[in-house]
Amino acid sequence: MFEIxxxxxxxxxxxxxxxxxxxxxxxxxxxxxRATTVKAPPEKIFPLINDFHQWGTWSPYENKDPAMKRSxxxxxxxxxxxxxxxxxxxxxxxxxxxLDSSAPTKIVIKLDFFTPFEGHNTAEFTMLPQGDGxxxxxxxxxxxxxxxxxxxxxxxxxxxxxxDFEAGLANLKKLTEK
Numbered sequence: 001m002f003e004i005x006x007x008x009x010x011x012x013x014x015x016x017x018x019x020x021x022x023x024x025x026x027x028x029x030x031x032x033x034r035a036t037t038v039k040a041p042p043e044k045i046f047p048l049i050n051d052f053h054q055w056g057t058w059s060p061y062e063n064k065d066p067a068m069k070r071s072x073x074x075x076x077x078x079x080x081x082x083x084x085x086x087x088x089x090x091x092x093x094x095x096x097x098x099l100d101s102s103a104p105t106k107i108v109i110k111l112d113f114f115t116p117f118e119g120h121n122t123a124e125f126t127m128l129p130q131g132d133g134x135x136x137x138x139x140x141x142x143x144x145x146x147x148x149x150x151x152x153x154x155x156x157x158x159x160x161x162x163x164d165f166e167a168g169l170a171n172l173k174k175l176t177e178k
Contacts, residue, residue, distance in 0.1 A: 019150070019153055020150075022153045023146060023149040023150040023152070023153050024146075024149070026144065026149035026152050026153070027144060027149075028143060028144055028149070029141065029142065029143055029144055030141065030142060030143075030144045030148070030152075030157055030158075031139070031140070031141040032139070032140050032141075032157060032158050032161045032162055032165065033137060033138070033139040033140075033165075034137070034138055034162055034165035034166050034169055035135060035136060035137040035138070035169070036135075036136055036166075036169040036170070036172075036173055037130060037133050037134070037135050037136070038133055038134050038136055038172065038173045038176055038177060039132060039133040039177050040133065040134060040176035040177055041104075041129070041134060042104035042105055042127035042128070042129060042134045043103075043104045044176045045104075045127050045134055045136060045172060045176050046103055046104035046105075046107070046127055047077070048172060048175065048176070049107050049125050049172075050077050050078055050081075050098070050101055050103070050107055051076070051077035051078075051081070052072060052077070052081055052082075052083035052096065052098075053072065053076075053077075055083070057171075057175060058168055058171035058172045058175055059168055059171070060164045060167040060168045060171065061091060061164065061168075064087070064088075064090040064091050065087035065088040065090055065091045067087070067088070068085055068086065068087035068088070068091055069085065069086045069087070070083065070084070070085050071083075071084045071085075072084075074097065075098075077098075077101075078098060078101040078103075079098050079099065079100060079101045080097070080098065081097070081098045082095065082096070082097045082098075083095070083096045083097075084096075089116060092113060092114065092115040092116045092117075093113075093114045093115045094111065094112050094113040094114055094115075095111075095112045095114075096109050096110065096111050096112075096123070097109065097110045104127060105126060105127050105128060106124070106125065106126050106127070107124070107125045108122065108123075108124050109122065109123040109124070109125075110122060111123045111140065111142075117147065117148070117151075119142065119148070120142060120143070121140055121141065121142030121143075122140070122141055122142060123138070123139065123140045124137075124138075124139045124140075124141075125137065125138055125139075126139075136169060136172065136173075138165045138168065138169060140161065140165075
């Protein structure tokens with residue numbers, strides 16, 4: 001009986017060591033980016049992103065918790081606008097603040113997550129005219145602490161977050177191409 005317990009303990013120790021080594025080899029930063037082309041001018045898309053009050057019309061995160069508490073402060077839109085949320089396990093809690101707003105082509109947002117995991121990232125939206133439309137890019141990047149890298153051993157953040165970005169961009173496209 002003791003031999004079986006010893007073998008199980010050794011196997012578990014090796015498995016844990018492998019997971020920790022894999023986590024240590026992950027990059028200490030992450031980057032998730034998606035893009036689409038929208039048949040609308042940047043001037044039509046920009047206000048939907050630049051005003052946090054408009055995010056409910058297109059952001060995929062707004063529907064993940066119907067009872068989510070939201071608060072707005074700072075500027076009404078653009079640089080200095082602040083949006084905070086507190087929701088269920090699907091959305092957690094956090095805060096966004098627009099750091100730069102260069103109409104109609106670029107918005108940079110400081111994105112802080114408090115729960116379920118703390119994270120401090122940057123989100124960037126660029127809207128570049130392209131023919132009769134606009135090339136819209138949604139990018140999020142930031143540091144990947146050890147806990148984040150440990151999670152990345154089991155989950156692909158690019159796929160997970162990327163699907164939400166794709167849904168949000170599709171919503172923006174549908175909303176602005178009317």
